Amino acid sequence: MAKGDGRRVVVKIGTGVLTRGVGELDTDKMSAICYQIADAKSRGCEVILVSSGAVGLGMGKLGLKSRPKQISSVQKCAAVGQGILIETWADLFEPHGITVAQLLITRDDVDSLTRHKAMRDLLNDLLEDGILPIINENDSVSAAELNIKFGDNDVLSSLVATLSKADSLMILSTAPGLIDMKGTGKVIPLVEKVTPEVRAMACGTTSATAVGGMITKIKAAEIATSSGCDVFIASGSEQRVIGRILDGESVGTRFAASKKSKSSKKRWLAHFGRTIGRISVDEGAEKALREKGSSLLPAGVKGVWNNFSKGDLVEIVNLDKNYVIARGIAEMGSEEIEKILSSNCAAKKCGHKDVVVHRDHLALV
Ligand code: GLU
Numbered sequence: 001m002a003k004g005d006g007r008r009v010v011v012k013i014g015t016g017v018l019t020r021g022v023g024e025l026d027t028d029k030m031s032a033i034c035y036q037i038a039d040a041k042s043r044g045c046e047v048i049l050v051s052s053g054a055v056g057l058g059m060g061k062l063g064l065k066s067r068p069k070q071i072s073s074v075q076k077c078a079a080v081g082q083g084i085l086i087e088t089w090a091d092l093f094e095p096h097g098i099t100v101a102q103l104l105i106t107r108d109d110v111d112s113l114t115r116h117k118a119m120r121d122l123l124n125d126l127l128e129d130g131i132l133p134i135i136n137e138n139d140s141v142s143a144a145e146l147n148i149k150f151g152d153n154d155v156l157s158s159l160v161a162t163l164s165k166a167d168s169l170m171i172l173s174t175a176p177g178l179i180d181m182k183g184t185g186k187v188i189p190l191v192e193k194v195t196p197e198v199r200a201m202a203c204g205t206t207s208a209t210a211v212g213g214m215i216t217k218i219k220a221a222e223i224a225t226s227s228g229c230d231v232f233i234a235s236g237s238e239q240r241v242i243g244r245i246l247d248g249e250s251v252g253t254r255f256a257a258s259k260k261s262k263s264s265k266k267r268w269l270a271h272f273g274r275t276i277g278r279i280s281v282d283e284g285a286e287k288a289l290r291e292k293g294s295s296l297l298p299a300g301v302k303g304v305w306n307n308f309s310k311g312d313l314v315e316i317v318n319l320d321k322n323y324v325i326a327r328g329i330a331e332m333g334s335e336e337i338e339k340i341l342s343s344n345c346a347a348k349k350c351g352h353k354d355v356v357v358h359r360d361h362l363a364l365v
Pocket of ligand 1: 014051053055056136137139152153154
């Protein structure tokens with residue numbers, strides 16, 4: 001049997017691959033992608049497609065040469081372009097006998113635990129019936145101001161991969177992979193771990209229609225690999241790129257999946273639910289969380305930000321170094337924690353038994 005059987009794969013295609021110039025579809029390239037997805041499905045892979053292009057196509061239809069600044073104009077372009085996009089995909093997949101299903105989502109749809117589960121069930125259902133889900137952000141209603149925006153489809157695709165427990169995520173754009181800016185100047189074939197050096201190699205986009213660039217691709221790689229998914233960044237114009245990746249050929253850059261796979265609940269805690277407050281901790285607590293998988297106790301807490309109650313989702317941060325260590329459900333509210341911190345009893349130090357965030361409801365990010 002060919003390699004790839006049974007694997008669940010999320011393929012993300014950037015606007016630059018689907019279009020030539022602003023807003024003109026490149027149906028030859030889209031057809032080539034359809035062939036490759038049909039081939040992956042015939043090998044037994046379950047495929048989910050995340051397709052950009054709505055805004056770019058709308059821009060073309062409305063005669064705009066560059067991405068509008070006003071959010072309402074972007075929403076208008078997306079509303080015009082999304083129909084063209086899905087209709088074209090549906091027509092091009094038809095000769096392969098593949099039925100497509102359109103899912104337009106906002107950040108809210110995956111952040112809420114109930115809707116998150118509903119979406120996972122729907123994806124499983126569609127895949128079981130051999131239907132190809134085609135996902136895009138619902139750009140005509142989502143807005144950064146409403147705080148329900150993914151912002152870009154790189155991050156969206158990594159969250160879809162995480163939510164659907166995909167084995168691989170292929171981010172196919174005009175970029176051939178992650179270029180080693182400081183060294184060889186060539187594509188780096190393998191990244192074992194996303195380090196600050198790796199992040200420093202990324203830069204934004206200069207395209208008129210795309211939004212992501214390498215920065216968002218690396219962010220996406222960090223999210224999906226931490227959930228046990230291999231991530232590939234490669235050129236969507238490369239011949240048989242999907243099949244070659246499935247064959248294990250080195251194409252573009254592979255970001256290796258972390259060995260420690262998280263349960264669905266911990267994936268949701270780590271990447272989805274919206275946090276209400278922040279708790280900063282000292283280095284000892286950080287070590288205990290990371291190395292021993294301990295619960296967070298009052299003794300390790302340095303401070304709290306924003307009012308939150310017991311049961312709210314909070315971020316646990318290293319404030320000095322300015323990064324998030326973990327996310328979890330608070331076992332006590334901010335007021336109670338502040339009381340402990342300011343009390344001289346040093347409940348902090350003298351054996352306070354209460355837990356601030358329990359290990360079962362905490363996930364490292
Ligand atoms: N959702 C946007 C669109 O369909 C694209 C966002 C992205 O490419 O990251 O135009």
